[in-house]
Amino acid sequence: MSRRSFLKGLIASGALATLPCGLLLPRNASAAPFNKADFQIFRNACPRNCYDTCSIVTYVRDGVVRFVEGAPESTYTAGGLCVKGYSYPRRVYSPDRIKYPMVQDGRGSGNWRRVSWDEAMERIARKLLEIKERDGNLLGLALTKYSGNFGITNYGVEGMMSSLGYTTRLVGTPCWPAGIDAQNYDLGDMWCNDPEDMEKSRYVIIWGANPAWCSVHSMKYVYAARDRGAKIVVIDPVLTQTSAKGDVAWQPETGSDGALALGMARHVLDLGLVDRDFVANNAVGFEEFAAYLRQNVTVEWAAEKSGIPADEIRRVAEEFATARPATIWIGYGMQRHVNGGAAVRAIDALVAMTGNVGKVGGGARYGHLQTWGFNYHAMIQKAPAGSIGFTGKAGPKGEFDVTAGAAAAAAYTDRALNINKTAQELLDAQNPPVRVLWSSCKNPFAQDFDRNKLEKAFNKLEMVVSVEQFFTETVRHSDIVLPVTTLFEEWTVNASYWHYWVSLNEQAIAPMHEAKSNIEIAALLSKHMNRLSPGSCTYPQDIDTKEWMEKEFNKGVYDLLGITHWQDLRKGPAKAKMPSSASWSDRKFKTPSGKYEFRSDLCASHGHKALPEYKEGRKPYAPYRLLTPHSKFAIHSQFANLDWMEEFQTEPFVYLNPALARAKGIADLDTVRVFNPIGEVKLRAKITNTVPGDCLLMYEAWFRKLNFNVQNLVDDESADMGAYKTGAPGVAIHDQFADVARA
Amino acid sequence: MTTQKTSLPRQRAFLVDVERCIGCFTCAMACKNYYHQETGVVWRQLYPLDEAIYPHRERAFFSLACNHCENPACLNACPVKAYEKREDGVVVHHQDRCIGCGNCIRSCPYGAPRYNPVLKKAEKCSLCHERLDAGKQPACVQSCPVRALRLVDIAALSTTDAANAVQYPAGYPEMPQVNPSTRFIMPRTPRVVRR
Ligand code: SF4
Ligand code: SF4
Ligand code: SF4
Numbered sequence: 001m002s003r004r005s006f007l008k009g010l011i012a013s014g015a016l017a018t019l020p021c022g023l024l025l026p027r028n029a030s031a032a033p034f035n036k037a038d039f040q041i042f043r044n045a046c047p048r049n050c051y052d053t054c055s056i057v058t059y060v061r062d063g064v065v066r067f068v069e070g071a072p073e074s075t076y077t078a079g080g081l082c083v084k085g086y087s088y089p090r091r092v093y094s095p096d097r098i099k100y101p102m103v104q105d106g107r108g109s110g111n112w113r114r115v116s117w118d119e120a121m122e123r124i125a126r127k128l129l130e131i132k133e134r135d136g137n138l139l140g141l142a143l144t145k146y147s148g149n150f151g152i153t154n155y156g157v158e159g160m161m162s163s164l165g166y167t168t169r170l171v172g173t174p175c176w177p178a179g180i181d182a183q184n185y186d187l188g189d190m191w192c193n194d195p196e197d198m199e200k201s202r203y204v205i206i207w208g209a210n211p212a213w214c215s216v217h218s219m220k221y222v223y224a225a226r227d228r229g230a231k232i233v234v235i236d237p238v239l240t241q242t243s244a245k246g247d248v249a250w251q252p253e254t255g256s257d258g259a260l261a262l263g264m265a266r267h268v269l270d271l272g273l274v275d276r277d278f279v280a281n282n283a284v285g286f287e288e289f290a291a292y293l294r295q296n297v298t299v300e301w302a303a304e305k306s307g308i309p310a311d312e313i314r315r316v317a318e319e320f321a322t323a324r325p326a327t328i329w330i331g332y333g334m335q336r337h338v339n340g341g342a343a344v345r346a347i348d349a350l351v352a353m354t355g356n357v358g359k360v361g362g363g364a365r366y367g368h369l370q371t372w373g374f375n376y377h378a379m380i381q382k383a384p385a386g387s388i389g390f391t392g393k394a395g396p397k398g399e400f401d402v403t404a405g406a407a408a409a410a411a412y413t414d415r416a417l418n419i420n421k422t423a424q425e426l427l428d429a430q431n432p433p434v435r436v437l438w439s440s441c442k443n444p445f446a447q448d449f450d451r452n453k454l455e456k457a458f459n460k461l462e463m464v465v466s467v468e469q470f471f472t473e474t475v476r477h478s479d480i481v482l483p484v485t486t487l488f489e490e491w492t493v494n495a496s497y498w499h500y501w502v503s504l505n506e507q508a509i510a511p512m513h514e515a516k517s518n519i520e521i522a523a524l525l526s527k528h529m530n531r532l533s534p535g536s537c538t539y540p541q542d543i544d545t546k547e548w549m550e551k552e553f554n555k556g557v558y559d560l561l562g563i564t565h566w567q568d569l570r571k572g573p574a575k576a577k578m579p580s581s582a583s584w585s586d587r588k589f590k591t592p593s594g595k596y597e598f599r600s601d602l603c604a605s606h607g608h609k610a611l612p613e614y615k616e617g618r619k620p621y622a623p624y625r626l627l628t629p630h631s632k633f634a635i636h637s638q639f640a641n642l643d644w645m646e647e648f649q650t651e652p653f654v655y656l657n658p659a660l661a662r663a664k665g666i667a668d669l670d671t672v673r674v675f676n677p678i679g680e681v682k683l684r685a686k687i688t689n690t691v692p693g694d695c696l697l698m699y700e701a702w703f704r705k706l707n708f709n710v711q712n713l714v715d716d717e718s719a720d721m722g723a724y725k726t727g728a729p730g731v732a733i734h735d736q737f738a739d740v741a742r743a
Numbered sequence: 744m745t746t747q748k749t750s751l752p753r754q755r756a757f758l759v760d761v762e763r764c765i766g767c768f769t770c771a772m773a774c775k776n777y778y779h780q781e782t783g784v785v786w787r788q789l790y791p792l793d794e795a796i797y798p799h800r801e802r803a804f805f806s807l808a809c810n811h812c813e814n815p816a817c818l819n820a821c822p823v824k825a826y827e828k829r830e831d832g833v834v835v836h837h838q839d840r841c842i843g844c845g846n847c848i849r850s851c852p853y854g855a856p857r858y859n860p861v862l863k864k865a866e867k868c869s870l871c872h873e874r875l876d877a878g879k880q881p882a883c884v885q886s887c888p889v890r891a892l893r894l895v896d897i898a899a900l901s902t903t904d905a906a907n908a909v910q911y912p913a914g915y916p917e918m919p920q921v922n923p924s925t926r927f928i929m930p931r932t933p934r935v936v937r938r
Pocket of ligand 3: 763764765766767768769770771789806886887888889890891892
């Protein structure tokens with residue numbers, strides 16, 4: 001179906017008939033004096049799986065969100081948001097928002113028609129009861145959900161599934177699993193220093209992260225460190241915006257990070273700059289690691305693998321080892337490789353052997369879940385009596401698995417499919433096959449790999465339900481769409497996996513149109529399930545999203561945040577009270593040995609090397625490396641579709657090096673085809689030396705008027721690690737290859 | 744509207760610290776967030792520096808809005824006195840007086856006034872004067888996550904850490920007649936080590 005007929009369908013169905021954007025009238029250019037008293041002020045929090053998880057202050061007048069700011073109470077956001085955060089008022093009032101439940105007669109036909117919530121839910125409930133009758137269980141119902149909305153109460157989506165019985169879950173995470181496992185092997189947990197203490201660092205290496213685009217509020221700590229004399233080194237195959245702000249920008253061979261880290265480690269060893277006290281008293285296996293380095297690693301070898309000259313490696317390694325404290329920010333980009341987990345372990349080792357683990361201003365920074373100790377009340381629901389489920393290998397888990405242990409005792413589990421191979425898993429699942437797919441907080445057609453295969457997988461499904469705010473490609477491939485609330489229309493709470501602030505999200509306005517929150521949707525489904533078949537769903541049938549907030553908090557969270565009641569957060573976000581801004585400051589690691597493990601037998605028992613040894617990368621399957629990282633204008637497929645964002649980002653481009661462009665006869669802004677065995681995209685080219693000569697770069701995005709989708713070109717090859725902590729290995733998003741030609 | 748205070752700055756201005764600026768467009772969107780301009784109307788925009796000025800494409804930017812010039816071309820060209828130069832230097836466009844003749848749009852050498860196709864009038868950044876008067880920072884300045892955009896008083900500039908700021912950096916038109924107030928700190932480049 002073309003975009004045009006899709007839009008026509010919307011118009012016919014009335015989806016474009018009313019323009020709520022009319023609520024958000026432009027201000028007069030010579031505006032009235034500003035008076036805070038003219039507004040009602042609410043607390044919100046950005047739930048979009050971003051390092052910064054900004055605390056928002058929302059100004060409402062006459063029930064309309066007029067503008068947003070960053071909360072001044074959080075030293076992290078310090079009164080500001082990012083470009084995406086400031087576009088929120090448009091998001092909530094976008095004319096493109098899905099306004100009421102709709103049914104598409106013929107998936108992909110664009111023949112949408114409005115239905116009532118009751119009709120939509122009755123349809124879904126009848127279908128679920130039918131497949132349960134047919135299969136004798138509900139494993140034919142699958143949930144795909146990830147991080148489109150990280151508000152804690154949104155775990156009610158998982159809870160809704162549990163309350164129906166045992167279902168199929170797409171588990172794992174496309175984001176950061178290889179590195180999570182790596183840090184768990186080395187340290188016993190993924191736990192990073194407070195980013196605010198980066199300013200106390202004397203040497204900062206930002207390795208495969210691009211905070212200038214993806215964590216703007218962290219940049220002030222990088223600058224503060226530099227203002228106090230620290231050197232900033234940025235390592236990335238692309239000369240990113242962060243690279244441009246560093247003192248030194250290394251552009252190594254993509255995927256050579258492990259070799260580089262090991263080469264640096266070898267040089268530190270040769271110079272005798274190892275923190276002997278740390279490796280002797282707080283670590284195990286260092287001598288074996290040192291022997292591995294002496295036997296297998298030289299700086300010249302690392303130089304050859306990475307393309308970074310040996311003298312340069314020596315220089316930075318020596319500077320890093322002698323500047324104390326020194327820190328490395330390990331980005332999620334560099335672990336999205338078939339050797340990504342091994343690379344993170346090598347970097348961890350470099351930080352540890354120089355004695356920088358457990359130190360204020362030091363640390364191998366990756367992420368943390370210290371502030372995520374909520375009750376997950378919305379998620380923890382019982383299966384109806386007599387439910388039949390999966391008996392086989394252990395059921396699903398995720399990185400926020402809070403039901404571990406409880407599930408072990410049950411006779412049945414849910415069925416787990418690897419979220420990073422969604423298309424293949426949906427095609428392969430048998431006894432029963434997946435018949436109904438429920439998608440929420442996620443846009444599979446923008447996030448799941450090998451889009452052509454995904455089309456085939458969706459074609460096999462009997463019913464697709466998506467819970468959305470916009471007519472995404474996934475909605476286009478759905479039978480029913482349910483409109484979901486934005487952050488301004490619901491109560492929830494948000495924590496970051498990077499900084500230590502926790503923010504309340506208040507309901508600031510009544511839900512627009514007929515939107516409902518995910519937990520209200522669960523309650524409504526429960527009502528319909530039980531009406532048709534009493535006892536078929538255990539989810540509560542009436543929900544006050546504010547009352548449910550109470551149920552998510554506990555004494556642990558209160559004590560950590562230094563508050564006595566969650567309503568205290570209405571005064572502003574609260575920061576976790578940690579014994580030190582440094583993780584592991586007591587050097588008590590959560591590994592089996594209780595020490596930092598240069599040698600991890602657990603890692604070896606999971607089929608990897610015990611030591612952080614070098615692992616080869618993926619063999620190319622097309623002539624050029626294809627990178628599809630994050631843009632500054634979007635979080636995955638979110639935000640790029642707003643007309644306000646289109647003012648600043650009009651279209652996607654493929655960025656390529658002048659030498660490659662010359663070789664291919666491509667001029668700046670020419671339309672080109674980027675293609676590989678998985679698929680093809682057509683877009684215009686920008687020629688730039690920020691991209692290496694063997695590389696094609698396209699940023700992830702979803703444009704409402706264009707067919708652009710990076711998942712046309714990305715296959716589902718797995719990363720080395722991730723299964724241990726997140727239930728499925730990560731995905732080698734950056735081990736992709738493609739060719740380019742003038743269109 | 745203009746309250747005379749002895750301590751009032753004589754010429755408020757944007758200081759654009761390109762060395763710190765990460766080109767994140769936050770300031771530009773913060774303006775949109777506050778004023779909800781019509782589609783296609785942008786008061787603050789980010790301009791990537793040409794590779795002849797900064798050797799890496801789209802890695803250094805000028806964040807620009809109205810310059811609140813000492814001798815505003817827009818004000819001088821306006822037939823109905825829709826423009827006002829306040830005592831603190833802020834050039835305010837009073838849209839209620841504007842007849843949409845477009846003279847200001849044509850005469851501003853920096854392209855600051857924009858045409859509002861719905862109201863059929865001009866409009867531009869008036870330095871969030873209504874926020875300034877309430878003791879708040881301009882929306883764009885408050886939003887900048889790295890303090891790359893600051894509000895300064897030109898008279899006091901020489902005594903601050905921005906004493907080395909320049910008025911006419913490469914790529915920015917030199918217009919001494921209007922004497923634009925914006926000041927710039929230029930970016931530096933990293934030592935790039937490529938394979
Ligand atoms: S930049 Fe243009 S609009 Fe602004 S004061 Fe100067 S001449 Fe007027
Ligand atoms: S000062 Fe105010 S009006 Fe001017 S660009 Fe900044 S936010 Fe926009
Ligand atoms: S918000 Fe600050 S850093 Fe971002 S583009 Fe504007 S001036 Fe530059």
